[in-house]
Amino acid sequence: MFIIRHRNIFFAITGALIAASLIVLAVFGLRLSIDFTGGTLVGVSYEQGRPPAIELDTALKEAGFKNYSLREAGERNVMLRTGSISNDERENLVAIFSLDGKYPATVDQLSEIGPTIGAELRQKALISIALVMLCILLFIAYAFRKVSQPVSSWIYGLVALVTLVHDIVIPVGFFAILGHFAGAAIDTLFVTAILTVLGFSVHDTIVVFDRTRENLRLNHERGRKEDFADTAGRALSQTFTRSINTSLTVIITLLILFFLGPASTRDFALTLLVGIIAGTYSSIFLATPLLVTIERKYGKRK
């Protein structure tokens, strides 16, 4: 199996991708949405033409808004992000955005999130990700408990965990770029997408591991001696088409969701898309090769 044979090349590619993501993350940082920081998001649509951004900016400043970011979205919409707003400000939103009726405006969307809720969600998001990873590690160690030769079932779990870290880092890096250049912000949907990717990626990894497990058992039953690298490599090529095809059907539906789906889930679809591609890559090019490398170094020889 060429992937196993040339695994060091793929390790290098993976390492480079992760390093690139981390560098991007360190340079650009992440933009957190109001879900996590608390604040207000206002979506306004103009059916009869949008006023120039400068005029809106002046109107907002006159109304006493200070720390805010105003973005034009699509043909007819603008989005305002700011801190918490008062009752009066809330009441005057339409007047402010329509520049006192000059440009008829509708407030399509208004979300306000208190700072405590933001902090709470931030904490819950991190715990959820940690919890999913822990549960998956335990589950894999359990599901593969009968396979302790030549590597312990915990190693399968740990390798899965490493691939999961990869699957988080890549979309996060991607989002750091998106946040820097397109103003996309990390919200609860992003975390949802990451968690979904974790589930999907490990799903993929398990299918390959399961095949390795079966091949090992068959070898044992038939008394056949085979190098672990060959056994695992065989499992990889046996499940290769399946991995690609499953990911393809998911990618097809996600692409459609991205291009045709509602605006509110567009970033979500994009995160999933990047995550699923990273997940598919890692379960083929990272998980099993890593398993083989670990076996080479620490495996119990019969």
Added chain:
Amino acid sequence: MLQKRVAALVVLLVGVGMGYFVYASQTKPILPFKLGLDLSGGTQLVYRADVSNIPSADVADSMAALRDTIERRVNTFGVSEPLVETQKGGGVTGTSEQRLLVELPGVTDTQKAVSLIGQTPVLEFRLVKAGVETIPPDVATSSLDQYFEPAAITGKHLESAQLQFQGQTGLNQAVVVLKFDSEGTKIFADITKNNIGNPMAIFLDGTVISAPIIQDSIPDGTAVVSGNFTPEGAKELARNLNYGALPVSIELIQTQTVSATLGGQAVAKGIMAGLIGVLAVILFMVLWYRLPGALASIALLVYIAVMLALFMLIPVTLTAAGIAAFILSIGMAVDANILIFERAREELKSGKSIEEAVSDGFGRAWPSIRDSNISSIITAVVLFWFGTSLIRGFALVFGLGVIVSMLTAITVSRTFLKALGIRAKSGPVRFFFGSGISL
């Protein structure tokens, strides 16, 4: 063989039946899909309830009273199917918070909703703390706790409030007469009996409106609130109190409003993306896996019918994220079939008959289908826990999708493959069982 064909027919009929059920119940909406506020349009408000003055044993009671009061208030708006429920919030490590969630479908003026609910008065009764001698005339809100402690009676014991006129020099002073319910009457009688000679302060929305000295025990459950009311002011207070006085004060911590147009667009786009997604997946499956691919497509359609029926029956509140989960699950639903077919193809290559290969394919693929789906279910459970209501919509649909697709992909396509009962070992039949570009 006949048995297998009957089974296949039954599965097909059940699938078509479910599809028809979903279709029929939507054309004349007996059981419409439940749409979340982000799709139907509406406003969601979340309040934090300040229960710091309430003994922990009574918190649940007070929260229930709070919910009932707000519900009564909301019902006067004429909103269809409002939802008012209490929630426990707070981080994992932090102290927990009592919260109240109010959902108002169709209301898209956030400020109007906020101010309507905001008019609900908070009525509190407080007694002077033991040891406090004199109270400065200008007690500020911040030093209230220093002088007063909450009395056992609260706004939740209020039965009715009435405007009356009193006064030494003719009936020229407007007052509000409070009438307590039977439990409140008892508590009030006790308090007044034990505190004769002490003032009892009546707070409205956090400010003292009067602090009469208790002259005698009051056994009949009435209290007179005499601030310096104008007749109009007293009338409005009485009316607001009659809609219900809040037993605890509340603070708005979250709002979410989506207009009906935006919601409607999201639904239309979601349905469009879903339909095209299904077609694309079916196209892929039929082109790559040929006959079994077509059967898997039928399984996919059955899966969709079952899911839609479940959405109506449970019912699942559909959100934009939920629709995204459903579309995603359509892509993932065929995974079990892909695993099985790839496996069957391998078995076929090793020289087995089609029948054997198919049956072995199902058997051998099962452990990996099971194990890999468990990991997705773990994710769904954690997501459900993590989630705000929008994310829960996603988690529920995703989890349901994983379980249902596992069942439909296996049972439906197996039933059909068996019913076909193909034994041929070569020729065109084999082509239909081949896949991709090779045979």
